[in-house]
Structure formats: C-alpha cells, structure tokens
Amino acid sequence: MEKKNEKKGLGSEVAQIMKSNIRDYMMYIALVVIMVFFTWKTSGGFMQARNIANLINQAGYVAILAIGMTLILILVHIDLSVGYVAGFCGAVAAILITKYHINQWIAILVVLVLGLCIGLYQGTLVTRVGVPAFVTTLAGMFIFRGLLNLTLQDTGTIIIPNEGFNALSNGFIPDLPFGNGSIHILTLLIGVVAVILMIYSQLKQRNNKVKYNFAVPSMPVFITKMVFISVIIMAIIWVLASYSGLPWTAVIVGVVLMVYNYMLNKTRLGRYIYGIGGNAQAAELSGINVKKVTLFAFCSMSTLAALAGVLYTSRLQSATPTAGLGFELDAIASSYIGGVAVSGGIGRVTNTIIGTLVIMSLTNGMNLMGVDISYQYVVKGIIFIIAVAFDVRTRGKSK
C-alpha cells in the first residue's frame, strides 16, 4: 500500500504503483500486446471498424458467462455446465419461436426462467445436498448436452427467421432522426456520456478518499489514468460510430456489467460473496447465510448462461447441436485472466470483461490469420495457464 502522497518523485510513485498493482496492469499490457500483434499480422485488418464490431458481437456471450462465473469463482466453486446450459437454452428459444410461433421476447423470458430453474437445481445440490460444485456441474455438462441433442433431434439445426431476435447479436442501435448518415451520432453521444460519468464517479471517489485521509495517487498520475482510459473508450466509440454504430450486444453486456458491478461493490449481497470467498467459516459465524448466498450465485450463473445462449443463437441466427462446446473454458479463463484469485475471495467483474477481451481478441485475431482451430485451442490453453501461474506467483509474493 502506498503512503499518502507526500513530496516524492512522480517517477518513483509510478514505479511504486506499477509494482504493487503488477497483477492488474499485466492484464492491460497483455491486451495491448495482443491487439498490436494481430493488427500487425493482419495488416491493419484487426482494427478495422467492421472487425471491432464483429469482435464485440463474438465476445458478447462469453462476457455474459464470465460475469456470472466471476461470482462462482470468488466463492471458490466452479460451474462447468454453463456451455451446454447456454446451448440447451438457445435451442429451446429457437424451438419456441419457430415451432410454436411464440413472440421472441416472451420466448427469451421463458428461457431465462428455465435458466433460473437449472441454477436452482444445481445450487440446491451443491448447498443442501453437499455434492461438490465440480461434480454437480460436470454431471450438468452431460445432462444438458444430452438435452440439447434431444431438443434438436427431430429438426437438426434450426434456422431462425426472426429479425428482432437475430438483431440482438447482429444489429446496431438506431441513430437519432437527425443523423447525417456518415457518422453515428447516438453512439458518439453514448460514448461522451460514458466518459463523463466515469470521470465524475472516479473524481468523486478520489475526493471522498482525500476527505478521509486515505492514500490516493497524486493528481498527475490520476489525470494520466483518466486521459488514457477516456482516449481508449473514445477511440473505440469513434471507430464504431464511423461504421454502423454501437452493437446491441454491447448494450446488453453493458447493462449486465453495471448491474453486477453495483451488486458486488455496493450491496450487502456483494459483501457477503467476497466474505464467503475469503473465509466461509468466518462468514458463517458473522451471521451470513452461506448456503443462501451460494444458491443465489448458482441461480445467477445459470440465468446468465441462458442469456448467453440467446445471444449465441441470435449470433448464428440458428440453433445447432454443437452450440456450447468449450464455452466454460472461455468463461473461466476470462475470469482468471481478469484477476479472480484462484484461492477465491478476490475479483471484479469489470476486470473480468478485460479478460474476456483478451481471450476473444485471441480467437478473433487467430481466425483472421487463418490459424487452424486445433492450434487455437493449444494457444488459448497456454495463455490461460500462464495467466493463472502468474496470478499464483504474484499473490504468493505479496503476502
């Protein structure tokens, strides 16, 4: 922990911050390195507006899964079933829309409730019956893979001819009526508002800390950080705005992210999740209902898996029997790369999103380069292991 900023050199302060937060900064450095590498290898193709929009749509379902997985991993559990729960729920949505001609929004709602029920089932097994999460969800992996195949047994892959549904992961938000067509005004506006809100909240937080005499980074460091983040956000927004605007997927992920970030940081439930992950026995003796909170996390996970299934199905505009394969690895890797501690109790959903970007940039970049899928698995596996090994080592030292 840095001392309150007395008169010491800016250089040494930056070095100090780098040193004590190396874990967090590594993640950003990795992301930048990956992006620069692929931009170079694809002669700029990676950073083109169309590909950025594509990347966001591709990353959407993984981001949703990873947010839910972050809670599960903070609690020192695991959920291996998310991939096929997503696949199964997507297939159910497809059947409801194509075979029973149910309105797509109602179909989505039904599927989310289905996800909640799956979460209740798995969470109850873990908390009340006492089956370890690893076993429960490994069994879930089999069960929902089977159910996915059964659902699509008669029809095979279902093509969904529903524009509203497909827009979720392919469409863009509409522009304001007075837009001029060459640039997407609403997207720009959202970007500007987001940056202002971020700076405002960071400033408020900083002032609050100053008020209570807590350690804060010095003003130049703070401003540099703000400028850096603002520039990145605005650059992405600008690229998107000059293309078709903000994808709906980004909006959905943004909303889920804000809800979960608020929940983890501001509410009692969030505190309890960190507490149980940090020391479950101490949490129990502090009057926290450990089983209830854990059950909630599993319900939230499976509901988000259902949402991810909807996004994935919408992205492909069809439901296929192979949907869900390997999603859990992407979600778990995102969380760990994003800094969730392997020993539990530590993690932030905002960082998890960065982890998702790392993993999905790898996928997207390697696809652009035409790398064989088999090699992709190997590369992703290696990156995942390096991230976790790095995490374990750096945390071990800081103790």
Added chain:
Amino acid sequence: MSEYILEMKNIVKEFPGVKALNDVNFKVKKGEIHCLVGENGAGKSTLMKVLSGVHPFGTYTGDIIYNDEVQQYKTIADSEEKGIVIIYQELALIPELSLYENVYFGHEIMKGKNIDWNETIVQGSEMLKKVGLDVDPSMKVKNLGVGKQQLVEIAKALSKNVKVLILDEPTAALNEDDSQNLLNLIRELKNQGVTSIMISHKLREITAIADTITVLRDGATICSMDCHEHEVTEAEIIKHMVGREMDNIYPKREKKEYGDIALELKDWTVEDPAKGREILHHVNINVRKGEIVGLQGLMGAGRTELALSVFGNPSGYKLTGGDVYVDGKQCHFKNPKAAIKEGVAYVTEDRKGNGLILIQDIRYNTTIANLESLTEGLAINQNEEIKVANEYKDAINIKAPSIEQKLSNLSGGNQQKVQLAKWMFVKPKVLILDEPTRGIDVGAKFEIYTLMNKLVEQGMSIIMISSELPEVLGMSDRLYVMSEGRITGEFTAEEATEQKVMAMAVKS
C-alpha cells in the same frame, strides 16, 4: 554411559514476538516413564516438537543429547531413524486403509522395488499383537474406536523400532477403560525397555504411572520430581503448575452492579455425531447483566463446543436436550444469524481460521456482521460505514495507518481488536469471548481487559472462556470450571484460588 538416554540442555525457541521456550532443561532416564505437565501454552508441545525435528535444528538454540551424542534433526524422519517416535493427540492414521497398511505406512517393507505385502501382513499382525489388539489386521482403521486406534499408533511406533516413545495427551479422547488399557500397555513397554515421555493433563493418571514428573511453566522448567524418592501428590503438581506471581495486569472495575440474568443455559446436553458420543452433559450456567463470568477448563474440556452449540450451532452438533434463555425468553437459534439477532455474539478463539476475513481490510471486517444497520435501500451507505469503522478504530486503539489496511498485515493483538470492534458494532447483550488474549502481547492484553470492563459497565454481559488461570481469576466476577463436558465447579471471585480451580479442571 550416563543414566540418561536423553538430555535437552538450555533449549531456547522463539516465535515472532513470543519466547515459547526459555532455557529449558529436560532429562529422561533410560527405560522410565516420564510425565511432562504444565498449563496450556507452557511449552510442552513445543519442546516435544523441538525434540522430534518438527522444529528443525537451527531454529532453536541449545543441545539435544541422545545416547551421549549431540543430535541435529532436520526432519521427523531423522529423529525416527534414531528411534524417537512422537504420537500426536490428533491421530495420524489413514481411516480407509487396513490396520497393517497403517502400521507400515511411510516405512513400507520392500522386496526390491515393490512392497512385500506378505511380510507386511505377517509383521503387522505381530506388532498389533504386541499392543494387545486382537482384531483382524485387514480391517479398516475407521471401523475401530478411538481407544483402539491409539493402540494402532503405538503398534506403528513399535514397527519403527522405537526407543523413546512420546505421547501427546494420549488419553484425552479416551474413556476410562480405554485409558486404563493404554496405561497398562505403556507399563508393559517399559518392561520391554522402551522409554516413554507422556504429556498429560490428567493428574490422577500421572501420579499413578510416572517415574519422573517434570513441570513446565511459561516456557521454563520449574522442577523435576522423582516419584520413587517421595510420593508426589496432585496438590504438589498443581502448586508447581500455577505457582506464578499474580502481577497487577488486570485493571480494576470501578462499579460492579449486576442486573437480571441475561443468558441462561438449563440442562444443556449436546452430542457430536462425528464422534458418536455426548460431548456436553447437562450444563447449567447463567450470566447476569454487567457481569463477567469466566469459563475455565483445559483444552478439550468442551468450552468452545459449548459456546458454538449455543451460538446457532454452525458445527452441526446434535442438541439432545436443554434450553437457552435470553433475557428470560426461551430461544432456539437455528444459525448464528438468529443468535446475533437476539443479541448473542461469539468471538472465536481461532481468529485466523474462522474469525476474520484476512484478505479484506479493517473497514470490511468491522461492519460485516451488522451491515443491515448501514443499508439504505439496496446499497450500503459507504460514507457512514467509513465513519463507523474509523470510530471503532480510534475507540479501541487499533494500530494501523488507515481502515483500508488489510488484516493480513496487522499484528495478532490488532487483529483481535478488529474482532472485538466487529462484535461491539453488533451491540450484543451477551458477548462470549473465546480465549480473547491468546497469542497477543501483554500490552494488547491489558487494553482488551480494560475494554471488557468498559463493556460490562455499560450493562453488557460477558462470558470469558479461557484456559489461562490467572486471567480467569483476575477478570471474572464469577467463574465456572469445566472438565470433560461437565461443569465441575462454580466459584465467586472471592472464593476462587488457583489450586481450587485447577483441582476442578483436572477432575474426571
């Protein structure tokens, strides 16, 4: 060759902040049964760990002389090779393996590169016979009772060709018959030339079996008594165990006014399903408003189990009988949350294990048990939270740069203060403190005692569980003594003396 098989000379062992052993001298004659006694924390276990190599050579100063040679054990394996075998209170058997597999676990009989199972079974059966275990050697350890498991441990020690057998409270978990069996076996081994060192709290057993008794107190050797020169009485041992001066380290309380009974247990009886036996037998205790009640007893007497079973029973014991009353109202706490709601708080003895969340900061830990009072709508009022945490930090003098300090960076005393802050913020009626001053320095102890006095003056009731006799005597208005799950005595502060209390605590 000298008459001593083992001599430990001028042993000093320091842990960060504590001198656990201060110039201890310990001599064991060949072929005798040597009993080592002392209060909890006197240094008995540490001394044995130094002897067996758990605390390796180099981490202590002083000499271990065994068979006239200076020894330098780096690991347990080194000392076992020389025939020094230690059996811990928590048995180290593998429940799912058979008896003979357990006997040779870790030093298997080999034929070339493979385990020689035939030889293992033959020799294993022989070892088991030697300790008087007449059972099928291929049965699993988990199917044996604790008493017989203890015998398997000794068989295991015999298979290592033991010369000096160290037993750490071997009879603590055993009933009367099993204890007698075990003691007879130790006598039998003595006839075969095995030297035994036994740590025990049960003075009756000690006076019955010991050839020599060494008393440790506060990390130093107090005396070594030869039981053949004169008959050593229990009273004599107790006198040596507790005979320290009472310093003026307990702050006096200005006013003592007791109100109504705040918490009462009637006929409280509890069974531990894991052990399959009753661990608390018809306990009747009460505490009044404005009163500090001490609950004294040695380790394993059932004090923590009593507190936990009342505090919402998180360990899942079977409450077989009895009632709890808070302010005269009968209560059934189905979890700690319910107990907290009715105003009962429990400060655990194991602050790292189940008390605090060490990876979080002071603020987090101060408010975690009472976030309800800080919640507005959905969100926690974090400004208010910071204010509260700062108030408590100042009020009870938690030494840290800010409330954002992670607990893993605080000293034991300051961690303990955070625990107290957390439970004070709950504003309970009854505060159960389990070993509130364990492992913290004298200065912090005084601060915690002062704080306890302040809390009861404000009308709170405190039950203080402690195995430190002077502390219980110095702080309590009234005290109960526990032994083996029973209340064996009740004293007012005026009546209680160390001798009386210790006599009750070792009663079985």
